[in-house]
Every structure is written in structure tokens, then in C-alpha cells.
Amino acid sequence: MSIEAAAPTRPMRADARRNYEAIVRVAGDAFAEHGTQASLDDIACRAGVGPGTLYRHFPNRDCLLEAALVESRLALNELAEQLLADDDAGAALDTWLLALARHANTWDGLPDSIVQSINNKQSPLGASCSTLVDATGRLFDRAREQSAVTADVSARDLFVMAGSLAWAASRPRRDTGARAEASDDLPRLLGLLMRGLR
Amino acid sequence: MSIEAAAPTRPMRADARRNYEAIVRVAGDAFAEHGTQASLDDIACRAGVGPGTLYRHFPNRDCLLEAALVESRLALNELAEQLLADDDAGAALDTWLLALARHANTWDGLPDSIVQSINNKQSPLGASCSTLVDATGRLFDRAREQSAVTADVSARDLFVMAGSLAWAASRPRRDTGARAEASDDLPRLLGLLMRGLR
DNA sequence: CGACAATACGGAGATAGTCTCCGCTTTGTC
DNA sequence: GACAAAGCGGAGACTATCTCCGTATTGTCG
Numbered sequence A, B: 001m002s003i004e005a006a007a008p009t010r011p012m013r014a015d016a017r018r019n020y021e022a023i024v025r026v027a028g029d030a031f032a033e034h035g036t037q038a039s040l041d042d043i044a045c046r047a048g049v050g051p052g053t054l055y056r057h058f059p060n061r062d063c064l065l066e067a068a069l070v071e072s073r074l075a076l077n078e079l080a081e082q083l084l085a086d087d088d089a090g091a092a093l094d095t096w097l098l099a100l101a102r103h104a105n106t107w108d109g110l111p112d113s114i115v116q117s118i119n120n121k122q123s124p125l126g127a128s129c130s131t132l133v134d135a136t137g138r139l140f141d142r143a144r145e146q147s148a149v150t151a152d153v154s155a156r157d158l159f160v161m162a163g164s165l166a167w168a169a170s171r172p173r174r175d176t177g178a179r180a181e182a183s184d185d186l187p188r189l190l191g192l193l194m195r196g197l198r
Numbered sequence C: 001c002g003a004c005a006a007t008a009c010g011g012a013g014a015t016a017g018t019c020t021c022c023g024c025t026t027t028g029t030c
Numbered sequence D: 001g002a003c004a005a006a007g008c009g010g011a012g013a014c015t016a017t018c019t020c021c022g023t024a025t026t027g028t029c030g
Helices: A014-034 A040-046 A051-057 A061-084 A089-104 A110-117 A124-145 A155-169 A186-197 B014-034 B040-046 B051-057 B061-084 B089-104 B110-117 B124-145 B155-169 B186-197
Strands: none
Touching: A014 A040, A014 A051, A014 A061, A040 A051, A040 A061, A061 A089, A061 A110, A061 A124, A089 A110, A089 A124, A089 A155, A089 A186, A110 A124, A110 A155, A124 A155, A155 A186, A155 B155, A155 B186, A186 B155, A186 B186, B014 B040, B014 B051, B014 B061, B040 B051, B040 B061, B061 B089, B061 B110, B061 B124, B089 B110, B089 B124, B089 B155, B089 B186, B110 B124, B110 B155, B124 B155, B155 B186
């Protein structure tokens, strides 16, 4: 949107890259342990950097979430490619929605961040989700062509519903000290959703 | 679980009751304005009491949410009674799930609190939700008897799904300054769910 | 009425999280 | 090896939660 559209963006300085990577690595552990609300200052501390450094690399929580999810996202995009080549488009859609929901459940609280960012072009999380929404749409269209589904839904609605079921399935108890044993409600709930699509 | 099960619980002192009511009234406004994450100290301040007073009456956020929702809950229970007498059990279920979802959307963030508390007997919110889950189950059973629905779902799953769709519908955008105009996605999403039940 | 116990109040402050500012350090380059 | 650019980090401002305990209010009896 300006004259110098293509900023040269010289490569990161060695120390900067080192810190960036350390933060992302530690963040993954912290989010896994405490959910997406893990303390950012604590992540900085555990990564051996000051809070200022963390916030310079990742101005907000979404940026850090996004960075820590990159690998999982790549795998998901690859899965989409494979599923688009699958003969059984209905089963492919099934598989895809489950994978999507499981991805959203990577960490406690992630569905919330994802669904909140979905409409927000500013958020890096939202931006990278739009790829997933597109894939969802393409897989759904193929399933419709094969008459595996008949419902009329937008790709965005489908994506959001998968996310919301992930959210519902990941909210087993609060306050009770007992560690939530992973009762896997997801397939059951998604089955109901798929039933509605046919 | 002890010998003196029926504690006499003498009536509240006049000043205590006055403060209790002021807090609940202000809390309703604050939750409406800022969602369920509204500052509790701020609510105390606006109600003209100290934080200590608020936390004595309502040891945690759920207690305050529950107290501020009492009237809406009563109306909902009354609706359940009416719907159970409705001849068209399918339509009654439809109406009920929508009412349930709208109730969960009374304030921003409420679906989260509700679904988190659903498995938690300790939470006053969870306790009062179990009534709603029961009503959901009874309405669903009637619809099944009339063959208006055929799916096999637990009342809890139905309740949680209604809550999760409410959650999904209430999360339109984040960060974008623009006030989210209330695009009403709820009926569309619930329609999909109902389709899956038939 | 007046006084005393039980009850309740409220605000100071401990704790914890977010995020910024800016003086200092490290890096890459010539 | 020296200089500018890039990057660091931690002190601290701000906001929120929740507790503790000295003080004030209430209801009840004599």
C-alpha cells in the first residue's frame, strides 16, 4: 500500500534468531502445560530473555501462538492436499474436520483464540486460518459434488463449528483438582455435525 | 454429610442484604457492558462497597454470575414447563435449544463459564445448569417419542452443543475496533444441529 | 433506652500478569 | 578495530484478583 512495497528485510542478526527460536521452543512447552493463557513473562524468563525481547519479536499473544503452531499448520496443509486427492470425498471431509478440531485442541484455550481471530485480518493467527478455511471449502465442495453431503453451509461456518466442537470437547471440568482424563468426546460430537450435513 | 444438616441460617442483616442486592444489580450492568470478565473490584466500587464485601458475598466470579442470572433462569425454567406441554415436541425442542443458546449469550463470555462449570458440582453455575440439562433431556425424549428426532444423543451433549454454538456465534471479531453488529448466526448454526438430530 | 455481642464493612496491600521505555550491549561491516 | 545499526533486558507503570483485620453497624436483651 505504499511505494516501497517490497522491503528488503535483511536477515535476522544471529543473536536475534537465537532468541526467537528459544522463545518459540519454550512457548510450545508452556502452552502445552498451562494452555494458551500461559504467562508471557514466564515464557521469556524460561527462554532466558527479558520480557522486552519477547514482546519485540511477538507483539501480542496471537503472534506467539502462530509461531509456535507453524509446524502443525504445515502438516495440516499437507493433509489437505492428500485429502483433496482422495476418491471418497465424504470420508475425506470427515477426516479433515476431525483433524481440524484436533489441531484446534493442541492446547487448552486455542479454539477460543482461533475462532476469535478468524474474522480479523490483522491477526497472524486469523491470516493463517484463512488457508484452512479455504481447504475446508474445497473439501466440502468436492463432497457435495459426490453427493456425500447435501447441506448448504459456508466454509467459514463449517470451520467455526469444528472449532466450537473442539472447544466444547476440551472443556471437561474446572476447579476440580482432578486432572481431566482425556475423554474423547470429539468424534461423537463431530459425528452429529456430519449427520446434519448429509 | 454431617449431623447438623439443616443449619438454621438466620436472615441476612439489613445492611448485608442492601449491599448484596446493590452488587447483583451493578454486576448485571457490568457484565452486559464488558462481558463476564468485567473487573470485580470495579463492580464493587460502582456498587458503593469495598472489594472485601463483594468477595464475602460472592467468593468467586461464578457465584456472582449465577446470582445475576437468577431471573433469566426462572424464566427459562418456566419456558421449559410450557414447552413440555406443547403438542409439537419437535418444534418445542427447536424453540428450547434456541432459547438455551440465547440465554448462554446473555453476556459475552458466558457460554465459556457455563460449559466449564457443567461438570463441576461445586460451582453454583454448574448446579443450576443441571436443571436445564434435565429439561433438555425431557424435551428431547418427547421429540423422540414423536419421531421428530431419531439421533441418539445424551442430554448433556445436546446442552453442550447448544452452548458451543452460542459461543461460536458470539465470537465475531477481536481487536477490530468496530463494534460487532449483531449478525445473528445462531439460528443458522442451530438449524444445522437440528438437521443432524432428525 | 442503652449496651454488648455478633455480624458485616472496607480499604490497604500482597501477589501476579501485561507491556513499555530507554540506557546499554552485541553484531556485522568496512 | 572501530562505528553505526540492531538488538537486549529489566525496572517499573498499570491493571486485576483476592485477603486480612481494625473498625463500624446491627439487632437483641435487660
